Amino acid sequence: MSKTKHWNILVPNGAGKEELIKKLSSQSVILPDVNGKETVLYSAIALAKYIREEEVHDIYEVTNDRGQTLKSMSSGERKRALLAHILKSKPKAIVLDNPLDSLDIAGREALMVQIEVQSDTVSMINVVSRRRDFLTFADESLCYENGQLIPLVANTEGSVEVNFDQEIPAPISPVILNEEVLIYMKDVKVSYGDRCILQHISWEIKRGEFWQLKGPNGAGKTTLLTMITGDNPKAFGQDIRLFGYQKGSGESVWDIKRNIGYYTSTMTYEFWRNQSIEYMIISGYYDSVGLYDRPTELQRKRTEAWLDLIGLKEKKDKPFVDLPIGWRRLVLIVRAMVKHPPLLILDEPTSDLDDANTGLMTALINKIAKESNTAILYVSHQDEPGLTPDKVYHLLPSETGSVGSEEA
Numbered sequence: 001m002s003k004t005k006h007w008n009i010l011v012p013n014g015a016g017k018e019e020l021i022k023k024l025s026s027q028s029v030i031l032p033d034v035n036g037k038e039t040v041l042y043s044a045i046a047l048a049k050y051i052r053e054e055e056v057h058d059i060y061e062v063t064n065d066r067g068q069t070l071k072s073m074s075s076g077e078r079k080r081a082l083l084a085h086i087l088k089s090k091p092k093a094i095v096l097d098n099p100l101d102s103l104d105i106a107g108r109e110a111l112m113v114q115i116e117v118q119s120d121t122v123s124m125i126n127v128v129s130r131r132r133d134f135l136t137f138a139d140e141s142l143c144y145e146n147g148q149l150i151p152l153v154a155n156t157e158g159s160v161e162v163n164f165d166q167e168i169p170a171p172i173s174p175v176i177l178n179e180e181v182l183i184y185m186k187d188v189k190v191s192y193g194d195r196c197i198l199q200h201i202s203w204e205i206k207r208g209e210f211w212q213l214k215g216p217n218g219a220g221k222t223t224l225l226t227m228i229t230g231d232n233p234k235a236f237g238q239d240i241r242l243f244g245y246q247k248g249s250g251e252s253v254w255d256i257k258r259n260i261g262y263y264t265s266t267m268t269y270e271f272w273r274n275q276s277i278e279y280m281i282i283s284g285y286y287d288s289v290g291l292y293d294r295p296t297e298l299q300r301k302r303t304e305a306w307l308d309l310i311g312l313k314e315k316k317d318k319p320f321v322d323l324p325i326g327w328r329r330l331v332l333i334v335r336a337m338v339k340h341p342p343l344l345i346l347d348e349p350t351s352d353l354d355d356a357n358t359g360l361m362t363a364l365i366n367k368i369a370k371e372s373n374t375a376i377l378y379v380s381h382q383d384e385p386g387l388t389p390d391k392v393y394h395l396l397p398s399e400t401g402s403v404g405s406e407e408a
């Protein structure tokens with residue numbers, strides 16, 4: 001019996017990863033060794049589709065051994081559950097789309113083991129943006145460029161010039177808030193069933209501060225975020241003050257949400273229709289993707305200034321979905337920032353990006369932190385080279401739930 005073959009394929013952002021994945025999934029002859037084999041796709045987009053099925057149709061196809069839905073799992077748990085689900089159909093080949101992305105060191109190792117265990121019988125086609133995500137057991141490493149797979153040569157990862165010259169545009173009518181302390185939590189605890197996720201969380205975020213929230217996969221970062229965004233009913237009855245409102249004092253969801261600009265990398269894969277790049281940014285003034293009013297002249301002007309800053313002024317009428325991933329991320333961050341909200345939450349903003357685009361993203365975030373009075377909460381399991389937060393809040397997992405501490 002012939003040996004099962006495996007590949008690493010490096011695709012720098014903008015080189016056409018989606019097109020390559022389509023080719024690999026449609027049995028085109030791009031990789032002759034797997035031609036004719038049915039391939040299954042393992043990707044953030046596949047995950048997003050299953051989560052949408054949960055939300056929209058109450059269909060729960062992928063669960064874990066605790067019986068949890070995908071929506072309630074951490075990113076690491078979701079990735080492991082999706083792989084286990086895919087393997088049940090005994091595929092001959094799996095196209096892995098940045099499989100190790102957003103995983104911490106332990107999560108990466110666990111998923112690698114899960115993949116390698118199957119490698120005797122399943123061909124792995126590992127499509128990645130960064131070389132550090134290569135499979136060690138792959139037989140061949142290639143690069144995708146100009147629609148072709150070519151042998152990988154040293155350092156094909158390009159560099160993007162980071163050059164945000166102008167100052168960030170001012171808000172039109174800033175959200176009025178007199179509080180100095182935006183988020184206050186004292187001895188907060190969150191449990192699901194008899195499992196304690198977070199305990200003794202005492203934390204304050206003040207106006208204009210730049211925080212990173214750090215912790216390994218499953219430590220409870222997203223859970224803690226939901227306490228801040230007002231989305232978690234477990235916040236009731238606890239000593240939490242959000243933008244001056246004591247939790248449970250009759251505040252509405254809008255009282256909280258209007259103070260927050262929110263961006264998460266999964267928004268990149270949401271089902272935006274054919275909106276233009278300009279439209280996407282203007283919609284940030286309306287807290288929705290549908291524009292119900294005609295944008296004002298001033299909104300258009302400020303949008304143009306933001307577009308100029310991120311180098312997309314000339315492309316403003318082009319469809320947002322056609323932009324390379326790094327620029328789509330910049331647009332979505334700008335969209336969350338246009339109103340200069342008191343708090344900007346950035347959840348795993350660099351996941352799926354190559355080194356060049358990661359540099360672009362961190363430069364924009366540092367700039368927003370420096371030139372605005374918006375507090376930033378940057379959430380990630382890892383340190384990002386070049387990012388300059390003032391403070392780091394670290395969640396450390398333990399048997400009895402994660403505890404938080406401020407890193408010196």
Ligand SMILES: Nc1ncnc2c1ncn2[C@@H]1O[C@H](COP(=O)(O)OP(=O)(O)OP(=O)(O)O)[C@@H](O)[C@H]1O
Pocket residue numbers: 068072073074075076077192197215216217218219220221222223224381
């Ligand atoms: N509604 C829920 N029901 C049961 N368990 C939950 C629920 N929400 C979260 N959890 C569990 O809480 C733990 C922390 O999850 P959370 O998503 O907050 O971690 P995280 O630090 O954001 O992880 P990651 O970096 O992987 O995204 C996980 O083990 C998750 O399964």
